[in-house]
Amino acid sequence: MPELESRLLAPRRKTRQILVGGVPVGGDAPITVQSMTKTDTRDVEATVKQIYEYAAAGCEIVRVSVPTKKAGEVFHEITARSPIPVVADIHFDYRLALVAADGGAACLRINPGNIGGQDRVRAVVEKAGEKGIPIRIGVNAGSLEKDLVEKFGGTATPEAMVESALRHLEMLEKEQFFNTKISLKASDVVRTVQAYRLLAKQVDYPFHLGITEAGTPWGATIRSSIGLGILLAEGLGDTIRVSLTGDGSEECKIGHEMLRALDLRAGGFHMVSCPSCGRVQIDLNRVAHQIEEGLREINHEDVTYAVMGCVVNGPGEARDADLGVAGGAGEGLIYRKGVLIRKVKEADLVPAFLEEARKFKAEQSA
CATH class of the missing domain: 3.20.20.20 (Dihydropteroate synthase-like)
Incomplete structure (x- = not known):
């Protein structure tokens, strides 16, 4: 324990x-x-x-x-x-x-x-x-x-x-x-x-x-x-x-x-997302909710995702997650296990993140 x-x-x-x-x-x-x-x-x-x-x-x-x-x-x-x-x-x-x-x-x-x-x-x-x-x-x-x-x-x-x-x-x-x-x-x-x-x-x-x-x-x-x-x-x-x-x-x-x-049950995914503030330069509310809904459909268990809005805490939280995104000026950086794997425009951020989540699930399942 x-x-x-x-x-x-x-x-x-x-x-x-x-x-x-x-x-x-x-x-x-x-x-x-x-x-x-x-x-x-x-x-x-x-x-x-x-x-x-x-x-x-x-x-x-x-x-x-x-x-x-x-x-x-x-x-x-x-x-x-x-x-x-x-x-x-x-x-x-x-x-x-x-x-x-x-x-x-x-x-x-x-x-x-x-x-x-x-x-x-x-x-x-x-x-x-x-x-x-x-x-x-x-x-x-x-x-x-x-x-x-x-x-x-x-x-x-x-x-x-x-x-x-x-x-x-x-x-x-x-x-x-x-x-x-x-x-x-x-x-x-x-x-x-x-x-x-x-x-x-x-x-x-x-x-x-x-x-x-x-x-x-x-x-x-x-x-x-x-x-x-x-x-x-x-x-x-x-x-x-x-x-x-x-x-x-x-x-x-x-x-x-x-x-x-409370660590009383395993399973499901854990998503970290920041509350947003004046530093954020993407529509974080939309991005976070759409990503969460997409992750429910993917239904990957025992995985931590991070959806962060800016470059202050974002890169750190994203690197600590299995899969994470840190927002920038109209764009986002996607990290996998601490490694930067993609830089995408805000308009493509949700589908790109969910695409990576599906890849991650397929590889973990295999």
């Missing part, structure tokens, strides 16, 4: 390991990136199409809501066609959990306390055991049990969230079911972080991390990055979801970028 990482990151929390489909979660398994479909589940074609889009963006486990009988009836069609494991999201009606388990769910997301009495919990647990699938307990500050809210002064405090999680766990453990993971989500960073910290001291189940209802992409990305970043740096978390009111594919891309930023 690099010296910086050893100072920055706490040791990974030791948990039991579960399997979601063929994806290991917890223990020493890599931290996985999840998302949730935003289609009407009854529309099988739209839902499957979205799952494929998510998978292409790096989604490794996908959650699909099963809110109605009709959604349950078509759920098996979705799981049969999905390229990644599908978690069935169930609320209130335990019979939908049974249908989803029979329909190929790789995991059931329920709150045992809101599906009825212990007999209904037992039915779900028996079905999950029969199918060999885990259950995810999902505690959400916005839907906490009323008695717990009242107990803790009328507010969904971190302590109330943890007590809710323990209550749900007890219902499963009473049935000798331990194939479980847990999430404790609030819409703000502080409560979420505090809740996970508290529960981590009491159980060894794997955690699914997220800031729920985080908002539109600008604010949600900031809140998720801070909240998940704190927890991941403290060694907490086994799967993550970045919740955006927007494109789910972006959730997956942001999630992977978080993990790469």
